[in-house]
Amino acid sequence: MDDRANDNVLDNEETLQRYIDDIGSRVRGLRAKRGMTRKDLSKHSDVSERYLAQLETGKSNITLAILWRVAEAFDIPFSALIPDLQRDQISPVLARFISSLNADQQTTALQILKRRFNDQVSTGHGIALIGLRGAGKTTLGQQLAEQTGRPFVRLSSLIEELAGMKIGAILDLGGQKKFRRIESQALQQVLDMGEPVILETGGSLVSQTETFNQLLENFFSIWVKTSPEEHLSRVMSQGDTRPMAGFDEAIEDLRLILEEREIDYSQADYVLNTSRRDIGDCTQELKRVVQPYLETGDH
Ligand SMILES: Nc1ncnc2c1ncn2[C@@H]1O[C@H](COP(=O)(O)OP(=O)(O)O)[C@@H](O)[C@H]1O
Ligand SMILES: O=C(O)C1=C[C@@H](OP(=O)(O)O)[C@@H](O)[C@H](O)C1
Ligand SMILES: [Mg+2]
Known part of the structure; x- marks a missing residue:
């Protein structure tokens, strides 16, 4: 393998690890949001506490079946645990514009956007x-x-x-x-x-x-x-x-x-x-x- 191919493999591995970490922190985040202990989640998903700990910290190879059971236990669609790289990306133009506003203006901007898009x-x-x-x-x-x-x-x-x-x-x-x-x-x-x-x-x-x-x-x-x-x-x-x-x-x-x-x-x-x-x-x-x-x- 030449050096460039080698770099690519490393890049890909890093990206994959970030992806796995992201799934882990989603699970941890959802659990916290819902006030569930690992024990609760383990009981309702039938995935061991030890495995959940590994999953949450990005230390294990997650199988689809396990992720499926976790999603079921949270009662959310499976897809909600999978990072959607495109959806999570905020437009750089919008981000720059919002960050150019002061705190009060940002509050007003949020209200205007909410009124417009939330009905x-x-x-x-x-x-x-x-x-x-x-x-x-x-x-x-x-x-x-x-x-x-x-x-x-x-x-x-x-x-x-x-x-x-x-x-x-x-x-x-x-x-x-x-x-x-x-x-x-x-x-x-x-x-x-x-x-x-x-x-x-x-x-x-x-x-x-x-x-x-x-x-x-x-x-x-x-x-x-x-x-x-x-x-x-x-x-x-x-x-x-x-x-x-x-x-x-x-x-x-x-x-x-x-x-x-x-x-x-x-x-x-x-x-x-x-x-x-x-x-x-x-x-x-x-x-x-x-x-x-x-x-x-x-x-
Ligand atoms: N400024 C405050 N406003 C509301 N509660 C306060 C305040 N300062 C102290 N407390 C105390 O905090 C506790 C709030 O509990 P609670 O009303 O049951 O919260 P929640 O319903 O959000 O769980 C009460 O014991 C209350 O006396
Ligand atoms: O997080 C929740 O779903 C709950 C929080 C509690 O409310 P407080 O926020 O008033 O403690 C209480 O209503 C109930 O046990 C459910
Ligand atoms: Mg209360």
């Missing part, structure tokens, strides 16, 4: 609070409901009602597939209520693209946000191990979940930062922003 947000259904566990969705949602007289709906309670069992049990028995189906049915019920509500969603709803899009299209959405450190201290002081029982509450895990979900959470129409602020202050801001979306059409 109009229909406002009759009210508002939806999204964000990671401990952000303050329940606390602020309840306060807002008290002050506005609008119903406060927790999607997780509806899910449990519909299933007749606790979320942990749904996941244990039926895996992500079952949970995501019921989550989507629960959202449908809220849409059928016919009055504006204050909806709290589970932190991992954003990992289900179809359900999340439906949420974004029908509600004025608010990302209730705080720092990983505050998430951890709040969740620990509540003694809370939700959403997925058994998930290790380590700061690194929280950081990873937040990182993986950030791009989805940031699609919300408004970001409410609750970091180092008191509840009353945040409720006031929330109320001011969402008031127009909680009014009924009859006056």
Whole structure:
């Protein structure tokens, strides 16, 4: 083999390794986004934890059959685990243009693009609070409901009602597939209520693209946000191990979940930062922003 051919082989191997790494980090990312442990994924995909660890770190030769089982356990199409090099590429012209804008202009640009490509947000259904566990969705949602007289709906309670069992049990028995189906049915019920509500969603709803899009299209959405450190201290002081029982509450895990979900959470129409602020202050801001979306059409 001459030198050039040799270089080509090396290039190809590097590209292949990047591809394998990319698949691995997709799996790891999806798992984090959904708050699943490796053990959960192993149980529902029937792929050993050890093998999953290798897959996630790009250290194994992945077979199609294994990847298929992983996709099934996440309840996503197989193709979603395969990097589409073309689709992932952002046009360099667009990237240059966006990065020439300052932070405020970028926010405006995003809103304009969202309005243009996501259609109009229909406002009759009210508002939806999204964000990671401990952000303050329940606390602020309840306060807002008290002050506005609008119903406060927790999607997780509806899910449990519909299933007749606790979320942990749904996941244990039926895996992500079952949970995501019921989550989507629960959202449908809220849409059928016919009055504006204050909806709290589970932190991992954003990992289900179809359900999340439906949420974004029908509600004025608010990302209730705080720092990983505050998430951890709040969740620990509540003694809370939700959403997925058994998930290790380590700061690194929280950081990873937040990182993986950030791009989805940031699609919300408004970001409410609750970091180092008191509840009353945040409720006031929330109320001011969402008031127009909680009014009924009859006056
Ligand atoms: N500015 C704030 N806004 C909301 N909650 C706060 C704030 N500061 C501290 N907290 C505390 O953080 C916790 C938030 O928990 P919770 O409302 O259950 O979050 P989530 O529903 O998003 O999981 C509560 O214990 C609340 O008292
Ligand atoms: O990630 C999720 O799907 C869930 C998060 C939890 O919500 P909080 O974000 O209020 O803790 C709770 O609703 C439920 O266990 C499901
Ligand atoms: Mg909550």
